[in-house]
Amino acid sequence: MVTRYTKAWPEEVIRYINENITADFESGTLFRKGVKIEGSLVNPKPRQYLAFGCRINGKFRILKVHQVIFYLYHGKQAKLWIDHIDGDPLNNAISNLREVTKEQNQANMIxxxxxxxxxxxxxxxxxxxxxxxxxxxxxxxxxxxxxxxxxxxxxxxxxxxxxxxxxxxxxxxx
Known part of the structure; x- marks a missing residue:
């Protein structure tokens, strides 16, 4: 049995993503109803990630771009960590993302x-x-x-x- 490290999204978050968000997997860009999501940087430097906010059923949520890209491409939420292969947490191209254990993710940290x-x-x-x-x-x-x-x-x-x-x-x- 694999331990889940990434907190599972509630059903309403999954429904919101499926109904409102699309992705350009080559560039790692997300779109909400056809408009590019700019996202904001979260976490202290140098380990910043792109995230965006959305209101779902009246509740404000913050979603990390790399997690949403992974979900849309694979059709499932990652259970473990999502590693940025090149070490750049702002490069969210699907070719740069892989699901890894905590130890594997730490081994690849810049x-x-x-x-x-x-x-x-x-x-x-x-x-x-x-x-x-x-x-x-x-x-x-x-x-x-x-x-x-x-x-x-x-x-x-x-x-x-x-x-x-x-x-x-x-x-x-x-």
Missing amino acids: PRKKTKSGYKGVHPRVDNKGFWATIRCNGKSHYLGQFNTAEEAAKAYDAASLELHGKYGYRNFS
Whole structure:
């Protein structure tokens, strides 16, 4: 049995979407009765998503664009997380969306822009004599070693990401 992570929509929300919303799956754009839905950014940077508001049976609801695109394309609401394959939460093209577990989604998260090394999983040593790398998998941190340059450490991270996370893992280098 798969645990549901995404809260199931009430029947009136599903009916509203089916009756009022259409999508351009290639661009990831939604339309309400033929008019493009602009949407607004929700969540703090850099993990912002597009969402839009609608009034259903007198109650105001906020729906995330990527969840509605996924629903309209597949004909069912995702039970797990919806991952943006390229790491860009504003790219809602159906080719960029996939249903994943929480762990798979976290493995593909882009690094926070504030990293001192500029790479995911890479940290400068306290003595400023190189870098060390770590990666998380199944809730555990794995030490990958010490390296002379941030690039070497990032390449070690990428190799571990491929091994541990497969196609779901984030890579510092393409």
